[in-house]
Amino acid sequence: MGFPANGSADKQLKFLIYGRTGWIGGLLGKLCESQGIQYHYGSGRLENRNSLEADIAAVNPSHVFNAAGVTGRPNVDWCESHKVETIRTNVVGTLTLADVCREKGLILINYATGCIFEYDANHPLGSGIGFKEEDTPNFTGSFYSKTKAMVEDLLKNYENVCTLRVRMPISSDLSNPRNFITKITRYEKVVNIPNSMTILDELLPISIEMAKRNLTGIWNFTNPGVVSHNEILEMYREHIDPTFTWKNFTLEEQAKVIVAPRSNNELDATKLKNEFPEMLSIKDSLIKYVFEPNKKTAALHI
Numbered sequence: 001m002g003f004p005a006n007g008s009a010d011k012q013l014k015f016l017i018y019g020r021t022g023w024i025g026g027l028l029g030k031l032c033e034s035q036g037i038q039y040h041y042g043s044g045r046l047e048n049r050n051s052l053e054a055d056i057a058a059v060n061p062s063h064v065f066n067a068a069g070v071t072g073r074p075n076v077d078w079c080e081s082h083k084v085e086t087i088r089t090n091v092v093g094t095l096t097l098a099d100v101c102r103e104k105g106l107i108l109i110n111y112a113t114g115c116i117f118e119y120d121a122n123h124p125l126g127s128g129i130g131f132k133e134e135d136t137p138n139f140t141g142s143f144y145s146k147t148k149a150m151v152e153d154l155l156k157n158y159e160n161v162c163t164l165r166v167r168m169p170i171s172s173d174l175s176n177p178r179n180f181i182t183k184i185t186r187y188e189k190v191v192n193i194p195n196s197m198t199i200l201d202e203l204l205p206i207s208i209e210m211a212k213r214n215l216t217g218i219w220n221f222t223n224p225g226v227v228s229h230n231e232i233l234e235m236y237r238e239h240i241d242p243t244f245t246w247k248n249f250t251l252e253e254q255a256k257v258i259v260a261p262r263s264n265n266e267l268d269a270t271k272l273k274n275e276f277p278e279m280l281s282i283k284d285s286l287i288k289y290v291f292e293p294n295k296k297t298a299a300l301h302i
């Protein structure tokens with residue numbers, strides 16, 4: 001018998017969302033509003049089981065979404081010096097939420113990360129061979145990624161969990177400092193490596209649809225294909241700021257200004273594409289959901 005045991009397929013949609021003050025959690029609430037879906041934000045802390053049980057009792061949700069987690073400020077290097085805090089939320093917290101949801105017969109849509117892989121001999125850069133859902137993570141270079149990979153492995157035992165491997169999320173809000181495009185336009189120097197990425201404007205609605213379909217298991221939650229830093233910056237120059245310039249540096253030079261290594265990889269998005277054939281390739285999605293809408297806005301302001 002598939003999950004959920006409590007038959008949420010027949011229940012009216014009502015989402016309980018963790019991550020009210022966060023980037024992805026905030027966007028999810030707005031999407032529910034625009035789609036007329038009932039939702040409540042959880043007020044509990046993930047590592048506090050009683051508080052999660054109280055939220056579920058108060059809301060009686062059809063599905064739970066976890067967009068809560070620590071990613072580090074200003075970046076994941078924070079996790080290297082805050083290991084216990086990172087474990088508390090990302091390991092103890094995420095596992096506790098999954099466990100409570102299972103006990104209550106609820107599907108948990110978990111915004112996880114794809115930054116648990118790096119290009120290797122079997123998946124070389126530029127080959128078009130991406131990591132699949134069943135592949136074992138091979139990147140543990142940062143504490144953040146290492147613990148996320150451990151949790152992903154443990155969550156495989158929870159048949160109520162839908163793990164979405166998000167990567168380098170991008171949204172149409174180019175003023176948001178969390179946006180990958182905003183980040184790389186503000187860096188003094190950027191590396192130039194093709195990567196799989198997640199266009200939130202296109203993929204977050206897909207995650208809501210995944211809940212409606214009661215999908216579970218691991219999903220590479222990225223648009224098909226890869227795009228490099230320079231390709232994005234060229235699009236930025238073409239659509240947003242013709243005077244924009246940038247400087248590249250090598251991975252070795254980058255290593256001198258960061259604490260922990262970063263993951264670079266291609267994820268194979270075939271599973272998601274088969275479920276949602278209308279999903280655009282990363283470059284087409286960037287144009288449609290990010291650069292074209294911002295171009296129109298820029299034109300209106302002239």
Ligand SMILES: NC(=O)c1ccc[n+]([C@@H]2O[C@H](COP(=O)([O-])OP(=O)(O)OC[C@H]3O[C@@H](n4cnc5c(N)ncnc54)[C@H](OP(=O)(O)O)[C@@H]3O)[C@@H](O)[C@H]2O)c1
Pocket residue numbers: 018019020021022023024025044045046047066067068069070071088089093111112113114166167168169178
């Ligand atoms: N942004 C990225 O680059 C990226 C990439 C891949 C995957 N992801 C994953 O996607 C998820 C959401 O990312 P995001 O960028 O939206 O994060 P974000 O903007 O940093 O927001 C994190 C949210 O988690 C909440 N939170 C943190 N610790 C909590 C705890 N112990 N209990 C309850 N809530 C807690 C925060 O609330 P408070 O302020 O109240 O603590 C905040 O609302 C994370 O798990 C992250 O690993 C993000």
